Amino acid sequence: SYEVTQPPSVSVSPGQTASITCSGDKLGDKYACWYQQRPGQSPVLVIYQDSKRPSGIPERFSGSNSGNTATLTISGTQAMDEADYYCQAWDSSTYVVFGGGTKLTVL
Amino acid sequence: EVQLVESGGGLVQPGGSLRLSCAASGFTFSSYSMNWVRQVPGKGLEWVSYISSSRSTIYYADSVKGRFTISRDNAKNSLYLQMNSLRAEDTAVYYCAREGIEVAGTTFDHWGQGTLVTVSS
Numbered sequence: 353s354y355e356v357t358q359p360p361s362v363s364v365s366p367g368q369t370a371s372i373t374c375s376g377d378k379l380g381d382k383y384a385c386w387y388q389q390r391p392g393q394s395p396v397l398v399i400y401q402d403s404k405r406p407s408g409i410p411e412r413f414s415g416s417n418s419g420n421t422a423t424l425t426i427s428g429t430q431a432m433d434e435a436d437y438y439c440q441a442w443d444s445s446t447y448v449v450f451g452g453g454t455k456l457t458v459l
Numbered sequence: 460e461v462q463l464v465e466s467g468g469g470l471v472q473p474g475g476s477l478r479l480s481c482a483a484s485g486f487t488f489s490s491y492s493m494n495w496v497r498q499v500p501g502k503g504l505e506w507v508s509y510i511s512s513s514r515s516t517i518y519y520a521d522s523v524k525g526r527f528t529i530s531r532d533n534a535k536n537s538l539y540l541q542m543n544s545l546r547a548e549d550t551a552v553y554y555c556a557r558e559g560i561e562v563a564g565t566t567f568d569h570w571g572q573g574t575l576v577t578v579s580s
Contacts, residue, residue, distance in 0.1 A: 353521075383564025387504075394554060394570040395504065401563050438504050442565040447518045448494070448506035 354443035356384075356422075358451035364429045364458055372454045374422040374439030382441045384422035386415060389453075390435045398437075399424060426456075434458045461485040461569045463555050468574030475545050475578070481538040481555030481571055489533035492558040494567060495540050497551035497576075507553070508540065523549075545578045552576075 356376035364370035374384060384402055387395035397406050399415035402422065412427045422441075426433055439451040467479040481493070495507040508529040509518040517529055528541040538555050552575050556567035 383566075385564065385566045387567070389504075394572055395567070396570070397559075397566060397568050400559065400566040400568070406568065440504075440565075440567075446506075446520075447509055448565055450504040450506065453503040 353446045354441070354449050356439055356441055356449055356451045358437075358439055358454045360452070361455045361457065364426075364456065366431060366458055367428055370426040370429045370433070370456055370458075372424045372426075372437050372439075372456065374424075374441075374451050375420055376422075376441060376449075377420060379420050379422055379441060380418045382417075382443065384415070384417045384439055384441050386413075386422075386424045387438045387440065388433075388435045389438065395438065429456075429458055431458050461557065463557065463569060463571035465553065465555055465571045465574040468553065468576045470577045470579065471545055472580050473546060473578055476541070476543045477545065477576060479540040479542065479553055479555075479574060479576070481540075483536045483538065483555075483557070486557070488531075488536040491560060493531060493538045494556045494558055495529060495538075496554045496556050496567070496570075497549075498554070498573070499551045500575075505551070509558075510538070542576070545576075547578050550576060550578045 386399040389395045402417040403415045462484045464482045510529045526544045530539045552573040554573045555571045557569040559566040559568040
């Protein structure tokens with residue numbers, strides 16, 4: 353079955369750029385999306401179709417997907433961006449697969 | 460405003476059954492495919508099941524296949540998950556999630572608040 357892998361944690365200083373990766377075999381041939389989940393809340397879509405932002409998502413969130421890696425980039429990271437982030441892709445064998453999640457710490 | 464409100468969670472004994480519901484509002488429910496996604500407290504997200512807008516296509520994760528049944532009633536704007544033969548490892552918060560349309564790839568553009576299912580004796 354298809355799997356995607358994320359680092360368990362990423363740390364960033366306020367105002368700096370955070371990058372969270374998601375790795376999977378030929379992931380660049382699929383579409384990836386990203387969800388933000390703050391403590392005690394439901395997930396929120398922040399990037400879809402590799403690099404598109406839903407309405408209401410700040411421009412500091414961006415995404416890319418090439419080769420075996422999709423990347424979520426948060427520019428000018430703010431304290432409110434501290435959350436868990438999950439990548440997700442579609443695969444014919446498993447339908448939907450989520451990464452294990454990355455805890456972003458802003459310190 | 461899109462709203463998805465889950466209900467039906469609770470405490471159930473191993474081997475028992477539970478039926479979750481998701482009431483949808485703020486959009487044309489019959490036009491959208493829907494999914495159930497679960498999350499063990501403190502752990503990651505796990506996709507559970509998918510149903511197409513017309514109910515013609517249904518998928519399940521291997522972990523629940525043969526035990527869970529997804530269904531929907533477009534007239535009632537409702538999504539359901541019948542869970543049988545429940546196991547301790549099914550303990551999780553269950554979210555219903557709307558699948559985006561006119562979007563390449565599978566994307567969940569709206570999520571409910573979740574309902575907690577606890578399987579324990």
